[in-house]
């Protein structure tokens with residue numbers, strides 16, 4: 001049977017838009033996928049049509065893909081079925097509403113929105129309009145994540161009591177500042193910068209996908225949250241944030257940390273020497289996730305009472321497409337999930353459903369409240385405005 005093909009429009013032309021679109025254009029057979037296929041039919045840049053054209057050229061999009069100089073034009077293109085929103089966090093709510101209001105399915109980059117009120121509005125709109133909507137937490141769709149969730153659900157390491165997860169980058173300068181210039185989206189308050197929304201979302205992903213997602217839906221409870229936030233003096237964005245989450249009913253705790261001054265692994269990305277980025281601790285053993293928490297490629301299992309120093313290590317490499325310059329970053333799996341959901345008439349993904357995205361946003365809201373971190377009203381509002389400057393010209 002011919003694979004189901006879905007037609008994508010790309011909203012914004014920055015770093016991750018390029019990586020994601022290249023992944024879309026890899027041959028699905030290189031990852032042993034044969035039931036879905038992706039076609040890139042348009043891209044839009046808020047700066048100019050020529051920027052969108054350049055983008056399509058860089059990703060080697062098929063001839064005929066349309067280049068637009070505004071997001072408004074992209075959402076009107078009748079050929080586009082699903083839009084990938086790849087703007088900064090600050091823009092996600094307004095941009096995704098723009099797409100949904102125009103009748104398009106959406107895959108929106110993480111963090112889903114700036115706050116939970118915005119996330120709820122998106123969900124209500126998608127539901128009312130019967131459109132697919134998913135937060136693009138790509139890591140959830142890695143075979144590695146799926147395997148670890150299965151091991152946990154099957155009781156391979158007993159009853160889980162604690163998960164610790166860290167995603168941190170060493171960006172400190174000797175003069176006390178950070179390497180990111182103040183206008184960079186990583187630290188710019190106008191763009192909802194800061195480590196919580198950008199990096200902490202992955203630490204929370206690991207805590208949630210084990211301690212929340214692996215529970216039966218009826219038993220899922222919202223966690224109690226205790227948080228501490230340290231702000232960057234220059235911009236006010238958070239630079240060092242820790243969350244302690246407690247699920248009293250399950251007798252579990254999650255510790256999610258993120259920082260832009262010290263690294264998870266100081267000796268390089270994914271190095272095992274500094275220890276795991278995530279530890280999933282059960283009564284019979286422990287699973288350790290090695291590598292940056294957004295893109296881990298290895299895990300190990302250590303059993304209670306096992307032989308000292310004897311580990312079961314599992315490699316989960318990300319396949320690449322040699323016929324397309326070796327592209328393949330691992331973002332194609334979330335795209336495959338979106339395509340299958342749309343093919344099957346599903347509005348949300350089981351890997352990260354709407355309710356879980358909202359609970360995670362609520363958790364980040366609570367952390368920001370405790371840490372006194374508020375973004376400008378223009379980007380915190382949950383009132384949709386098609387003419388918002390965030391929707392470009």
Ligand SMILES: NC(=O)C1=CN([C@@H]2O[C@H](COP(=O)(O)OP(=O)(O)OC[C@H]3O[C@@H](n4cnc5c(N)ncnc54)[C@H](OP(=O)(O)O)[C@@H]3O)[C@@H](O)[C@H]2O)C=CC1
Pocket residue numbers: 011012013014015016017044045046047051086087088089091109110111136138185191198294
């Ligand atoms: N899943 C992952 O691994 C990653 C996800 N991300 C997420 O992707 C999103 C974008 O990040 P990234 O691609 O690194 O960001 P970039 O700064 O590289 O790109 C953002 C793009 O958004 C558009 N944009 C519109 N308005 C603005 C504005 N005021 N300031 C800056 N950009 C604007 C621009 O595209 P144009 O001019 O064409 O409209 C710009 O190129 C974020 O939500 C981030 O968290 C980022 C990195 C990795």
Ligand SMILES: O=C1OC[C@@H](O)[C@H](O)[C@H]1O
Pocket residue numbers: 198199294
């Ligand atoms: O999603 C992400 O993953 C990789 C990080 O370097 C980046 O800042 C973040 O947006």
